[in-house]
Amino acid sequence: MTTMSNRYQSDSGRKRPTMKNVADLAGVGIKTVSRVVNDEPGVSEATRQRVMRATEQLQYQLDITAGSLKRSGRKTQSIGLLLPSVSNPFSGEIHRAMEDALAVRGIAVFAASLDDDPDRERKLISAFLGRRVDGLVLTTIAKSQAYMIPEHSRDLPLVFVDREPAGIEADAVVTDNEIGAAKAAAHLIQHGHTRLAYLGDRTDIQTAGRRRTGFLDGVGKAGISTSGVAVRENLHDEETAFRAAHELLTSENPPTAVFSSQNLVTFGAMRALRALGLHHKVALIGFDDFTLADMMDPGITVIAQHPERIGKLAAERILARIDGDESPAQTYVIPTELIQRGSGEIRPQADAGK
Amino acid sequence: MTTMSNRYQSDSGRKRPTMKNVADLAGVGIKTVSRVVNDEPGVSEATRQRVMRATEQLQYQLDITAGSLKRSGRKTQSIGLLLPSVSNPFSGEIHRAMEDALAVRGIAVFAASLDDDPDRERKLISAFLGRRVDGLVLTTIAKSQAYMIPEHSRDLPLVFVDREPAGIEADAVVTDNEIGAAKAAAHLIQHGHTRLAYLGDRTDIQTAGRRRTGFLDGVGKAGISTSGVAVRENLHDEETAFRAAHELLTSENPPTAVFSSQNLVTFGAMRALRALGLHHKVALIGFDDFTLADMMDPGITVIAQHPERIGKLAAERILARIDGDESPAQTYVIPTELIQRGSGEIRPQADAGK
DNA sequence: TCTGCATCTGACAACGTTGTCATGGAACAT
DNA sequence: ATGTTCCATGACAACGTTGTCAGATGCAGA
Numbered sequence: 001m002t003t004m005s006n007r008y009q010s011d012s013g014r015k016r017p018t019m020k021n022v023a024d025l026a027g028v029g030i031k032t033v034s035r036v037v038n039d040e041p042g043v044s045e046a047t048r049q050r051v052m053r054a055t056e057q058l059q060y061q062l063d064i065t066a067g068s069l070k071r072s073g074r075k076t077q078s079i080g081l082l083l084p085s086v087s088n089p090f091s092g093e094i095h096r097a098m099e100d101a102l103a104v105r106g107i108a109v110f111a112a113s114l115d116d117d118p119d120r121e122r123k124l125i126s127a128f129l130g131r132r133v134d135g136l137v138l139t140t141i142a143k144s145q146a147y148m149i150p151e152h153s154r155d156l157p158l159v160f161v162d163r164e165p166a167g168i169e170a171d172a173v174v175t176d177n178e179i180g181a182a183k184a185a186a187h188l189i190q191h192g193h194t195r196l197a198y199l200g201d202r203t204d205i206q207t208a209g210r211r212r213t214g215f216l217d218g219v220g221k222a223g224i225s226t227s228g229v230a231v232r233e234n235l236h237d238e239e240t241a242f243r244a245a246h247e248l249l250t251s252e253n254p255p256t257a258v259f260s261s262q263n264l265v266t267f268g269a270m271r272a273l274r275a276l277g278l279h280h281k282v283a284l285i286g287f288d289d290f291t292l293a294d295m296m297d298p299g300i301t302v303i304a305q306h307p308e309r310i311g312k313l314a315a316e317r318i319l320a321r322i323d324g325d326e327s328p329a330q331t332y333v334i335p336t337e338l339i340q341r342g343s344g345e346i347r348p349q350a351d352a353g354k
Numbered sequence: 355m356t357t358m359s360n361r362y363q364s365d366s367g368r369k370r371p372t373m374k375n376v377a378d379l380a381g382v383g384i385k386t387v388s389r390v391v392n393d394e395p396g397v398s399e400a401t402r403q404r405v406m407r408a409t410e411q412l413q414y415q416l417d418i419t420a421g422s423l424k425r426s427g428r429k430t431q432s433i434g435l436l437l438p439s440v441s442n443p444f445s446g447e448i449h450r451a452m453e454d455a456l457a458v459r460g461i462a463v464f465a466a467s468l469d470d471d472p473d474r475e476r477k478l479i480s481a482f483l484g485r486r487v488d489g490l491v492l493t494t495i496a497k498s499q500a501y502m503i504p505e506h507s508r509d510l511p512l513v514f515v516d517r518e519p520a521g522i523e524a525d526a527v528v529t530d531n532e533i534g535a536a537k538a539a540a541h542l543i544q545h546g547h548t549r550l551a552y553l554g555d556r557t558d559i560q561t562a563g564r565r566r567t568g569f570l571d572g573v574g575k576a577g578i579s580t581s582g583v584a585v586r587e588n589l590h591d592e593e594t595a596f597r598a599a600h601e602l603l604t605s606e607n608p609p610t611a612v613f614s615s616q617n618l619v620t621f622g623a624m625r626a627l628r629a630l631g632l633h634h635k636v637a638l639i640g641f642d643d644f645t646l647a648d649m650m651d652p653g654i655t656v657i658a659q660h661p662e663r664i665g666k667l668a669a670e671r672i673l674a675r676i677d678g679d680e681s682p683a684q685t686y687v688i689p690t691e692l693i694q695r696g697s698g699e700i701r702p703q704a705d706a707g708k
Numbered sequence: 709t710c711t712g713c714a715t716c717t718g719a720c721a722a723c724g725t726t727g728t729c730a731t732g733g734a735a736c737a738t
Numbered sequence: 739a740t741g742t743t744c745c746a747t748g749a750c751a752a753c754g755t756t757g758t759c760a761g762a763t764g765c766a767g768a
Contacts, residue, residue: 034726108482109465
């Protein structure tokens with residue numbers, strides 16, 4: 001009678017083999033094992049075979065954390081990635097692009113969620129540093145990242161994504177926020193709008209501020225007074241965005257076109273328009289593309305970002321820095337793209353303004 | 355004249371301080387420093403203060419990878435998380451819930467994307483193991499996970515999410531796929547449908563198979579012949595799903611109701627229905643909820659999963675195993691929820707069937 | 709004064725690996 | 739035969755930390 005192997009009752013706890021074990025079994029020194037498992041030259045074919053056999057027999061797996069201990073130039077082959085939230089689709093795309101670019105180099109990614117909380121930012125970075133990551137790719141919320149200068153001057157590669165750092169010189173890969181938002185303004189104005197509204201995220205989020213600036217600049221450049229633009233900010237979720245939009249649209253002098261700085265805000269605005277039966281009457285452009293935007297009624301015109309390009313470039317920059325690139329810090333700007341789907345091409349209604 | 359500090363030119367490369375450095379500065383032994391930074395008892399208040407001051411002065415940060423080397427019971431305070439893709443919203447939710455539950459214990463998460471590729475599965479797991487993670491939380495695609503038995507019997511905590519393992523006994527946290535799909539069948543039949551279609555994902559994905567089984571069982575239980583159900587499988591993206599749905603809906607004897615096993619398939623089906631002007635005539639239920647499902651026209655009825663609950667429970671299980679729980683492996687099933695939004699409540703049309 | 713005990717402290721080995729370097733043997737040139 | 743070079747190999751220290759253990763100190767009780 002055979003027994004089903006059950007780890008929880010029978011043979012649990014055999015120790016994980018070390019190089020020493022492999023070396024003994026193969027009848028060689030540990031350094032030779034090290035050479036074989038690291039694919040280093042200087043081992044005869046016969047010895048290599050013998051070691052490989054022993055490795056397989058014992059199911060030996062190199063401990064890269066132990067290896068990274070020796071010689072301070074050694075790397076842990078891991079990086080820390082701090083994102084607004086790993087459950088946020090935009091962040092997910094960045095993460096994915098980075099993973100793909102880093103995997104070819106055997107670098108693993110620690111991912112964590114910032115939640116736009118400066119305290120978390122420090123704690124999570126500290127957790128990454130304690131694990132001696134080879135580099136850090138960060139989206140930040142704290143007012144200044146000057147507290148990282150000591151680390152950075154210890155040669156810790158640093159790349160900021162989506163938001164530029166303050167108080168420290170380091171590479172950054174960001175979206176073309178101002179220009180993108182200005183494009184939205186120009187597009188709406190071109191379609192005849194003069195009564196515009198801006199619905200924005202938390203003002204302490206850098207990108208939100210830039211989109212606001214860009215939008216208002218765009219309006220101003222078109223010769224329209226920016227004081228007439230209704231600005232509602234600190235909308236941090238769909239519900240608050242809905243309320244702000246609803247209030248605005250039912251006010252004395254409602255806007256004929258709305259620009260929303262972020263997806264959740266866009267969703268709130270969409271719901272408000274729909275609830276008031278205005279979705280075919282009031283124009284809407286959202287910053288950041290989203291799934292099914294083209295399936296909405298009307299399709300939602302957006303300023304699309306390119307998270308895959310941001311992630312890919314960020315990965316390239318961190319790899320370059322890890323490899324010793326010491327050129328001056330630089331900010332890379334990824335362009336946005338206006339995608340027309342209908343909602344942004346609605347013209348002001350004849351009966352509007354009353 | 356002061357110079358802007360520029361890490362790339364000036365004071366780069368100062369070495370990271372070690373416990374020895376802190377000990378020397380504080381005038382104590384390294385073991386005392388170790389005790390202080392690890393909050394261990396047996397240090398006088400005065401000494402503790404002195405060490406803390408030195409720690410701050412040098413910006414010392416404990417190297418937890420080095421610490422985990424000593425004493426094999428020591429942990430690396432990290433786990434590996436293998437997901438279908440970190441850019442997939444469902445996975446993102448699981449990831450996020452796990453992160454939150456693990457962060458309170460100071461455990462960091464290595465995340466990686468499986469891409470439904472058995473080769474990647476092995477490689478990524480190997481990469482995690484090489485970093486000596488304290489546990490593994492996995493979504494798998496390989497036919498069997500028996501290759502992990504050696505690791506598992508070495509006390510490596512293992513929890514499978516979304517899909518159950520094969521060839522190995524380990525905890526799993528999964529969605530109630532069969533019952534959820536059966537609910538969809540019952541719901542459609544209850545609304546008068548008899549000509550049903552099933553649109554499914556790759557047949558080698560476990561959940562897809564279970565949803566198919568559950569759906570057909572549900573149909574059978576209602577006394578309807580399952581042979582009349584049109585089954586289209588191996589739809590791996592929106593485009594193939596669109597084509598399959600389009601073909602089906604324009605065939606001789608088209609279905610009056612469609613069940614799609616997964617979001618991308620649902621999107622493809624939605625597009626096909628829309629393209630043919632059938633979105634208010636043919637019923638649709640999708641497995642898995644998605645953002646803006648309620649904003650579609652009609653709203654999309656779905657079998658909603660609970661990724662946050664899956665992630666939270668998976669985190670609890672892996673923590674319990676890490677803490678030494680040796681109870682028999684168990685599968686935890688998270689229930690689904692049918693959310694009615696319109697598309698699933700459409701009744702068969704009078705003119706249907708040609 | 710001495711003993712016993714508790715508290716604080718640090719020397720030292722060990723964790724699993726890699727860099728350095730010395731050794732030994734074979735192959736080749738003289 | 740001798741010297742030189744090259745290759746394969748392993749002994750050993752070191753990486754930064756923690757577990758173990760022993761020493762030092764102080765104090766209470768006999």
